[in-house]
Amino acid sequence: MTLWESFTPELMTDLYEFTMAESYFREGLTGEAVFSLFIRSYPAQRSFFVSAGVEHLLDLIPRIRFGSDAIDYLASLGKFSRPFLDYLRTFRFTGTVRAIPEGRLFFTQEPVIEVKAPIIEAQLLETLIINVIQLETLLTGKALRCVHAAGGRGLVDFSMRRAQGIEAALKAARAAYIAGFLGTSNVLAGKIYGIPVFGTMAHSYVTSFPREMDAFLAFARAYPESTLLLIDTYDTIRGARKAIEVARLLAAEGRTAEGRSLKGVRLDSGDLVSLSREVRRLFVEAGFPDVKIMVSGSLDEFSLKQLLDSGAEIDLFAVGTKFGVSADAPYLDIAYKLVAYEGRPVLKLSTGKKTWVGEKQVFRYYDGDGRMASDILCLRDEPPRAPGNPLLDVVIRGGEPARPMESLSAIRDRLAREWTSLPDPYRDIRPTATYPVTISEALLRLEEETAQTRRRDELGEKD
Amino acid sequence: MTLWESFTPELMTDLYEFTMAESYFREGLTGEAVFSLFIRSYPAQRSFFVSAGVEHLLDLIPRIRFGSDAIDYLASLGKFSRPFLDYLRTFRFTGTVRAIPEGRLFFTQEPVIEVKAPIIEAQLLETLIINVIQLETLLTGKALRCVHAAGGRGLVDFSMRRAQGIEAALKAARAAYIAGFLGTSNVLAGKIYGIPVFGTMAHSYVTSFPREMDAFLAFARAYPESTLLLIDTYDTIRGARKAIEVARLLAAEGRTAEGRSLKGVRLDSGDLVSLSREVRRLFVEAGFPDVKIMVSGSLDEFSLKQLLDSGAEIDLFAVGTKFGVSADAPYLDIAYKLVAYEGRPVLKLSTGKKTWVGEKQVFRYYDGDGRMASDILCLRDEPPRAPGNPLLDVVIRGGEPARPMESLSAIRDRLAREWTSLPDPYRDIRPTATYPVTISEALLRLEEETAQTRRRDELGEKD
Numbered sequence: 071m072t073l074w075e076s077f078t079p080e081l082m083t084d085l086y087e088f089t090m091a092e093s094y095f096r097e098g099l100t101g102e103a104v105f106s107l108f109i110r111s112y113p114a115q116r117s118f119f120v121s122a123g124v125e126h127l128l129d130l131i132p133r134i135r136f137g138s139d140a141i142d143y144l145a146s147l148g149k150f151s152r153p154f155l156d157y158l159r160t161f162r163f164t165g166t167v168r169a170i171p172e173g174r175l176f177f178t179q180e181p182v183i184e185v186k187a188p189i190i191e192a193q194l195l196e197t198l199i200i201n202v203i204q205l206e207t208l209l210t211g212k213a214l215r216c217v218h219a220a221g222g223r224g225l226v227d228f229s230m231r232r233a234q235g236i237e238a239a240l241k242a243a244r245a246a247y248i249a250g251f252l253g254t255s256n257v258l259a260g261k262i263y264g265i266p267v268f269g270t271m272a273h274s275y276v277t278s279f280p281r282e283m284d285a286f287l288a289f290a291r292a293y294p295e296s297t298l299l300l301i302d303t304y305d306t307i308r309g310a311r312k313a314i315e316v317a318r319l320l321a322a323e324g325r326t327a328e329g330r331s332l333k334g335v336r337l338d339s340g341d342l343v344s345l346s347r348e349v350r351r352l353f354v355e356a357g358f359p360d361v362k363i364m365v366s367g368s369l370d371e372f373s374l375k376q377l378l379d380s381g382a383e384i385d386l387f388a389v390g391t392k393f394g395v396s397a398d399a400p401y402l403d404i405a406y407k408l409v410a411y412e413g414r415p416v417l418k419l420s421t422g423k424k425t426w427v428g429e430k431q432v433f434r435y436y437d438g439d440g441r442m443a444s445d446i447l448c449l450r451d452e453p454p455r456a457p458g459n460p461l462l463d464v465v466i467r468g469g470e471p472a473r474p475m476e477s478l479s480a481i482r483d484r485l486a487r488e489w490t491s492l493p494d495p496y497r498d499i500r501p502t503a504t505y506p507v508t509i510s511e512a513l514l515r516l517e518e519e520t521a522q523t524r525r526r527d528e529l530g531e532k533d
Numbered sequence: 534m535t536l537w538e539s540f541t542p543e544l545m546t547d548l549y550e551f552t553m554a555e556s557y558f559r560e561g562l563t564g565e566a567v568f569s570l571f572i573r574s575y576p577a578q579r580s581f582f583v584s585a586g587v588e589h590l591l592d593l594i595p596r597i598r599f600g601s602d603a604i605d606y607l608a609s610l611g612k613f614s615r616p617f618l619d620y621l622r623t624f625r626f627t628g629t630v631r632a633i634p635e636g637r638l639f640f641t642q643e644p645v646i647e648v649k650a651p652i653i654e655a656q657l658l659e660t661l662i663i664n665v666i667q668l669e670t671l672l673t674g675k676a677l678r679c680v681h682a683a684g685g686r687g688l689v690d691f692s693m694r695r696a697q698g699i700e701a702a703l704k705a706a707r708a709a710y711i712a713g714f715l716g717t718s719n720v721l722a723g724k725i726y727g728i729p730v731f732g733t734m735a736h737s738y739v740t741s742f743p744r745e746m747d748a749f750l751a752f753a754r755a756y757p758e759s760t761l762l763l764i765d766t767y768d769t770i771r772g773a774r775k776a777i778e779v780a781r782l783l784a785a786e787g788r789t790a791e792g793r794s795l796k797g798v799r800l801d802s803g804d805l806v807s808l809s810r811e812v813r814r815l816f817v818e819a820g821f822p823d824v825k826i827m828v829s830g831s832l833d834e835f836s837l838k839q840l841l842d843s844g845a846e847i848d849l850f851a852v853g854t855k856f857g858v859s860a861d862a863p864y865l866d867i868a869y870k871l872v873a874y875e876g877r878p879v880l881k882l883s884t885g886k887k888t889w890v891g892e893k894q895v896f897r898y899y900d901g902d903g904r905m906a907s908d909i910l911c912l913r914d915e916p917p918r919a920p921g922n923p924l925l926d927v928v929i930r931g932g933e934p935a936r937p938m939e940s941l942s943a944i945r946d947r948l949a950r951e952w953t954s955l956p957d958p959y960r961d962i963r964p965t966a967t968y969p970v971t972i973s974e975a976l977l978r979l980e981e982e983t984a985q986t987r988r989r990d991e992l993g994e995k996d
Binding site for chain 2: 072073074075076077078079081082083084085086087088089090092093094096097099103105126129130133140143144147149189193196197198200201204205208228230231232233234235236237238239240241255256257258260261262267268269270271272273274275276277278279280281282288289291292293296302303304305308338339340391392395396397400401402404406407408411416417418419420423524525527528529
């Protein structure tokens with residue numbers, strides 16, 4: 071059994087989910103709870119989030135069951151009563167999950183997911199839900215920023231090797247594809263998600279041959295219709311001249327065999343601005359203006375923009391590590407908070423950690439040109455101020471998926487549409503404005519009443 | 534089937550590993566290759582690395598086989614010849630893997646792993662080896678820095694929810710334990726690795742009861758022998774006073790029932806220095822000096838040190854997100870490079886990317902007090918300058934594990950010993966020195982000869 075085969079969703083939790091559940095069970099607290107998953111603040115240079123990971127939850131949550139293997143392990147901890155363990159044997163999630171569909175944009179304070187279920191069920195999902203949604207939301211946002219910075223040029227995900235695990239790499243490839251990348255180098259992601267896969271050669275390939283030219287010719291023999299040569303192993307400009315020789319050979323063969331041509335070259339080191347310009351000039355002069363120039367090496371949205379602003383001649387970006395771990399902002403300030411129990415709104419008063427109480431909905435409003443104008447965060451059951459577009463849909467009802475799984479291409483298309491409707495100031499990789507999210511009067515009122523009650527009951531303050 | 538059940542090690546690769554392999558196969562390049570896995574440079578504020586992840590590779594590499602599912606997928610890409618796919622059907626790794634054992638320290642330029650095998654086999658392992666070793670090395674180093682900063686106080690891993698995936702969370706828990714944490718909140722890690730698990734309650738638990746005191750009493754009923762109360766939901770000091778009431782109740786019961794006492798309290802927000810001092814004062818005054826104070830919330834080695842330097846009264850640290858994603862340095866500059874093919878040393882000349890050629894060994898030298906003095910990086914077959922401690926051992930031979938798997942506790946003990954032998958300047962979380970790694974004369978000479986040959990052959994330079 072590989073490590074991953076022993077991954078069972080019912081144990082993808084922090085221990086305290088079970089110790090709290092033991093206590094709820096013991097106390098007979100079986101009431102309905104509502105939890106909100108939301109992001110408190112933007113990381114530096116961020117101005118939006120992309121909902122992502124919902125489909126994974128749709129797959130995982132209905133599978134949560136406690137078999138003897140899990141029960142035996144929990145029993146071995148000596149922390150759980152026999153009646154509680156017997157309850158877990160019969161556990162299944164029976165509640166409702168509402169979510170902002172994958173590929174839609176959302177903003178701070180807005181619940182991307184709300185779970186309504188008997189409190190033990192809703193509590194036990196906490197760690198899994200946060201883990202799944204935070205990573206995919208993080209990476210899809212990062213990928214979208216790269217797509218934006220690339221200004222229409224193609225991108226390929228090369229992050230597999232240095233992602234934080236194989237699972238993270240898989241999710242990075244999925245995030246990249248949703249955001250508009252052409253595809254990924256990740257073969258496993260290609261197989262599991264049907265994402266187009268790309269890749270040609272490493273420096274080790276070049277150095278394993280006695281001469282660079284031997285390597286280039288061998289690769290062209292194997293892939294005459296899709297030869298892309300890595301040209302910086304010894305010297306980029308000399309490498310480019312050899313690639314031109316290969317282009318000439320392929321073009322000569324191409325007169326007899328359809329489709330034979332040099333597809334492109336890849337640069338992975340050095341001053342990519344001057345080198346890409348010189349390489350382009352050489353190919354144009356040699357009569358191969360269509361040979362694609364791909365670059366790789368420590369790229370992210372900031373370096374992409376800088377390269378293009380500096381006049382680099384690049385057709386394709388291979389984006390790796392800094393995208394795959396979201397290096398400049400490797401986590402989100404995401405939280406899963408109880409907002410109502412048995413219909414009673416609840417909140418904590420902890421310093422600097424705001425939570426909006428109650429079951430909520432988000433409505434989105436557009437201007438006359440179809441551009442996103444503002445969102446309103448309101449209570450689920452209050453009438454919307456004006457006809458708007460509600461963001462949260464039911465995705466799990468009675469513990470079962472409320473609709474079929476969505477395809478990646480449907481999610482990708484949704485995000486592409488959503489992105490064109492987001493005004494420029496919020497799209498910039500160094501955003502200059504914060505998208506307006508207003509709080510409905512009813513929600514503000516309920517929040518204040520709840521805080522007052524808490525301050526009175528817990529802090530002894532007068533009304 | 535969950536996502537993870539479809540994770541098959543043979544497809545945990547970048548596509549180019551297969552396209553290169555197709556070409557090697559076609560060209561009859563079956564010679565023996567040596568690849569080195571090493572880290573080029575330290576991230577900011579880093580001065581050592583901890584070998585970690587080797588045992589996972591020992592488990593995975595011998596499992597790599599291509600069944601019809603994988604072959605069918607590769608065939609569907611239209612990039613591979615029938616003879617090559619038939620070769621993959623019979624593939625197994627037959628080579629040798631040498632590694633620095635888990636829990637030993639290593640430094641930049643030193644190979645943590647060397648693979649020697651027919652080139653296709655060694656090449657196909659690249660992505661998997663980098664992915665596995667980089668994450669666990671990254672996280673174990675981060676964890677060790679936290680342990681050092683905690684100056685003897687206990688640490689628990691709370692990173693599961695915001696780690697970059699469930700797999701990353703599992704590896705963070707393992708890394709934490711190897712580095713000396715008491716345990717983890719991660720139930721799955723507890724089960725898979727046998728790591729002690731910890732956890733008590735969330736804010737949601739407190740807010741689900743009408744009053745904070747109701748929650749505290751309910752928890753004490755469920756866990757009278759291990760009550761640890763989260764006291765900052767409404768107001769930390771008022772929470773502490775309620776916890777003292779609980780301590781009195783438990784102490785009163787304790788006169789009849791063995792072991793009943795308040796174990797501790799947790800603070801998760803606010804000014805942790807002043808709050809922890811005030812909470813300690815209250816518990817001491819009330820006659821409970823042994824109640825443990827645990828803190829959590831955005832902690833890493835830097836904030837741990839700052840808290841302790843500022844006189845915070847803390848017994849236990851719950852370290853989460855910033856540890857779990859190694860937030861200040863979320864990746865390593867790690868590379869897997871071909872260093873020899875058919876006995877011929879090879880290198881690339883790419884700008885700013887140094888690789889040491891040939892099959893290598895690292896010897897470690899100690900001073901008279903048993904402190905690490907320096908390492909020497911040398912060729913594997915050169916006689917050591919002086920009797921020293923070689924770091925790389927054979928872990929896979931003929932494709933099979935060369936020894937039984939190591940237990941986590943053996944690795945943890947090894948790291949504890951190793952750490953005491955590392956002199957202070959390199960242990961500091963803001964290191965003031967770089968550990969000396971010298972290069973043997975034979976390696977320097979071979980490197981220079983190889984570079985000269987390359988410059989002559991590829992750049993047309995004269996000898």
